[in-house]
Amino acid sequence: MFVEGKSILVSGASRGIGRAFVEVLLERGARRVFATARSAEDTEQLAAVDVRVRPIRLDVTDRASISAAIVQVEGLDLLINNAGSLVGYSLLESSRDAIEADFAVNFWGALDLTKACLPRLEASKGAVLNMLTLVSMASMAAIGGYSASKAAAWSMTQALRKELGDRGVTVFAAYPGAVDTDMIRSFEMDKTPPRVVAKNAIDAVEAGTVDSFPDPMAKQAGAAWLNNPRDLEAMFANM
Numbered sequence: 001m002f003v004e005g006k007s008i009l010v011s012g013a014s015r016g017i018g019r020a021f022v023e024v025l026l027e028r029g030a031r032r033v034f035a036t037a038r039s040a041e042d043t044e045q046l047a048a049v050d051v052r053v054r055p056i057r058l059d060v061t062d063r064a065s066i067s068a069a070i071v072q073v074e075g076l077d078l079l080i081n082n083a084g085s086l087v088g089y090s091l092l093e094s095s096r097d098a099i100e101a102d103f104a105v106n107f108w109g110a111l112d113l114t115k116a117c118l119p120r121l122e123a124s125k126g127a128v129l130n131m132l133t134l135v136s137m138a139s140m141a142a143i144g145g146y147s148a149s150k151a152a153a154w155s156m157t158q159a160l161r162k163e164l165g166d167r168g169v170t171v172f173a174a175y176p177g178a179v180d181t182d183m184i185r186s187f188e189m190d191k192t193p194p195r196v197v198a199k200n201a202i203d204a205v206e207a208g209t210v211d212s213f214p215d216p217m218a219k220q221a222g223a224a225w226l227n228n229p230r231d232l233e234a235m236f237a238n239m
C-alpha cells in the first residue's frame with residue numbers, strides 16, 4: 001500500500017513514534033492524517049502541524065471515546081495502532097493494576113480500535129499496522145508486565161492477519177528495538193531516533209513486508225529470533 005493520497009489514523013500521535021509517523025506520512029503525500037491524542041492541548045498542537053492533519057481526542061482504553069472518535073473518520077485506508085503503555089515492570093514487583101494498565105492499552109486498546117475501524121477498512125480494502133516490539137517475541141524480565149501485554153498483542157496480530165485477510169484487510173506489524181522516546185527515557189542503552197523507526201515501518205508497509213524490524217537493534221535481534229527463538233530469550237535474560 002502506498003501512502004500517497006491515503007487517509008490514515010495514528011493513535012498516540014502526541015509524541016514519540018506516533019508524532020514521527022504523522023510527519024513521515026505527511027511527507028509521503030497522505031491525503032488525511034487522523035492524529036489522535038488524549039489531551040486537548042495535544043490535539044491543538046497537532047492541528048497546527050498541517051491542514052491535512054485532523055486531530056481527534058482518543059483514549060484507546062475507553063470504548064465511549066473510541067465510538068466518539070470513529071464517527072469523525074469519514075474514510076480510512078490505514079490504521080496505525082501506535083498508542084502504547086509501559087508501566088508494568090517486573091512481574092513479581094509490579095502491582096496487578098500496573099500490569100493491567102499495559103494490557104488495557106497495548107492489547108485491548110489496539111483490538112477495540114481495530115474493531116471500530118473495521119467497516120471503514122473493509123470498504124477501502126485497507127490495512128492495519130500494529131506497533132509491537134522485540135519483547136513481543138521474547139520477554140525481558142525487567143519489563144515483564146509490558147512484555148506480556150505486547151506478546152498478547154503479537155498473538156492478536158497473527159489471529160487478525162487471518163481474519164482480516166479474509167475480509168481484504170492486510171495486517172502489518174513492526175517490532176522495534178530501543179527507540180529514543182519518553183517510554184524508555186530512563187533506560188541507558190543505544191536508542192534509535194523515532195523518525196528512523198517511523199520511516200522504516202512505513203517503508204515496509206509500502207513494500208508489502210508484513211513483519212518489519214525497523215532499526216539496527218531490531219534487525220540483529222530479529223535475525224537471532226529467526227535463527228533460534230531461544231537465542232533471543234537468552235540475550236534478553238542478560239539485559
Ligand SMILES: NC(=O)c1ccc[n+]([C@@H]2O[C@H](COP(=O)([O-])OP(=O)(O)OC[C@H]3O[C@@H](n4cnc5c(N)ncnc54)[C@H](OP(=O)(O)O)[C@@H]3O)[C@@H](O)[C@H]2O)c1
Pocket residue numbers: 011012013014015016017018037038039058059060061081082083084085105109131132133134175176177178179180181182183184
Ligand atoms: N520506545 C521504544 O523503545 C519502543 C520500542 C518498541 C515498541 N515501542 C512501541 O511503539 C509505540 C509508541 O511508543 P513510544 O516510544 O512513542 O511511546 P511514548 O513516547 O511513551 O508515547 C506513547 C503514546 O501513546 C499514547 N497513549 C498512552 N496511553 C494511551 C491511551 N490510553 N489512549 C491513547 N493514547 C495513549 C501517549 O499519549 P499521551 O501523550 O497522552 O500520554 C503517547 O502519544 C508503543 O506501542 C510502544 O509500545 C516503543
